[in-house]
Amino acid sequence: SGGTPKSGEKSYWGGEIKWLTLVDLPANESVSLISDSKRKITELGLSKSSAKMIPPKSVIVSTRATIGRVGINEIELTTNQGFKSIVIDETRFIPEYVAVQVFLKREYMQDLATGGTFGEINKTNFMKIKIPMPSIDSQKEIVQNIKEERKVIKGNENLIKIYTQKIQDRISKVWGE
Secondary structure: OOOOOOOOOHHHEEEEEEEEOHHHOOOOOOEEEEOOOOEEEOHHHHHOOOOOOEOOOOEEEEEEOEEEEEEEEOOOEEEOOOEEEEOOOOOOOOHHHHHHHHHOOHHHHHHHOEOOOOOEOOHHHHOOOOOOOOOHHHHHHHHHHHHHHHHHHHHHHHHHHHHHHHHHHHHHHHHOO
16 A cells, blocks of 8 residues: 655655555546656655555555545556555456456445545455456456447547537527527
């Protein structure tokens, strides 16, 4: 999991190290691809906090307050303590496959959460999450199918935008606007 450098210590902030927070994982995406972060910390901030560098192609999961947002980092980064990160062994697992499987466990993760004001999943409970792990070839096939389905969905979303605009244009023409 991650950590947060002392917020009042200016020398910990504004560096080059990407530091992920929930705002970096949009709510409208099932699995976000992360190539940057809104906030950055310094080397000193990293060393003075419990944040750790997370290698690229890890699966990042929000486990505090808003539980179940999932991302795959394309770059090395750190996170705040509201995340758990799964470092992927790419000889055995496809990051996209693991990310989708974790995303599908959102309701179960909510059940694992404890806490008063807002729920949080600790490391012990996070480790209880089980996902099916077929062969790497099967994982590749599943990921390819998901990518093809997403292309169709994206195409349909574009059609909806086009036809919504056409309808608006037609209504404006009829009403003389």
